[in-house]
Amino acid sequence: MHQPVVLIGAGEMGSVFAHGLLRAGHPVYPVTRDMDPEQAAAAVPDPALALVTVGEKDLHTVLADLPPAWRDRVGLIQNELLPRDWEAHDLPQPTVSAVWFEKKPGKAVNPIIASPAYGPGADLLVNALDGIGIGARRVDDYDEMLFELVRKNVYILTTNIAGLETGGTTGELWNHHRELAQQVADEVMDIQAWLTGAELDRERLVAGMAEAMLADPEHGNTGRSAPDRLARAIGYADEAGLEVPKLRALAAEHGGS
Incomplete structure (x- = not known):
């Protein structure tokens, strides 16, 4: 039997990882929001x-309350994740993954492209996902x-x-509304550059985005979180002093300001 894995959050995404980890022989101990993390750490001190x-909106609350015993073995898979998120809590290098599969309630897992994983627990995550047929x-x-x-962002x-x-x-977005997609992506990349302090290869980023769009071309563009994502992006742009005219025009028309 392998070392246990603590799972903080037991939603749809967590259930996929729990399945893979259990299949790989790791006992899984879920920690839900109504549980005391310190008591859980006392029960599982060495995962x-x-x-x-x-979800991303709960990430910083969870990291602020993380028991000391778990701080050097954290794994993060949230959307919109960047190094500033774990650096804000003085965490050592965590295991991180940009997850490229979707899991909706009552539906099977929908893999898009292989999910990359980095850090001390990368092999553990890759093996767990590979074991249930999800590319990593x-x-x-x-x-x-x-x-x-x-x-991914x-x-x-x-x-x-x-x-x-x-x-x-x-x-449809990439094939029929590419100019709009490119305008939005350009402004998103401006914001990401400010958030990371790194100017990455923009042509490669757009090519990577397009690869994922076309790998699952029937994937819906929006969800309930879309206005919140737009509002958050404009908030970052305000902090950075970025104009982002297309994002502001979309917010004025569709909400998210």
Whole structure:
């Protein structure tokens, strides 16, 4: 039997990782929001990984309350994740993954492209996902993992925000509304550059976004979180002093300001 894994958050995404980890022989101990993390850490003081699978809006609350015993073995898989999120809590390098599969209530897992994983627990996550038929790959270079995190953010934000205007699917957005997608992506990349302090290869980011769009062309562009993502992006732009005229125009028309 392998070392246990703590799962902080037991929603749809957490359930996928729990399945894979159990299949790989790791006992899984869920920690839900009504549980005391310190009591949980006393029961499981030495996990292979403390995998945080809560939504992005709950991430900082969870990290602020993280028991000391788990701080050097954290795994993070949230959307819109960037190094500033774990650096704000003085965490050592966590295991991180840009997750490229979707799990909706009552529906099967929908893999899009292989999910990259980086850090001490990367092999654990890759093996767990591979074991249940979900593509994953290990990334060994920090700069490459930063690229992958930003690539996922550009995809999510562009499809969600442009989708407020177009509706429809990612395939339709790229094939029939490419100018809009490019305008939104350009401004999203401006924001990501400010958030990371790194100017990444923009042509490669857009190509990576397009690859994911066309890998699952029937994937819907928007969800309930789209206006919140747009509002958050404009808030960052305000902090950075960025104009982002297309994002502001979309917010004025569709909400999110």
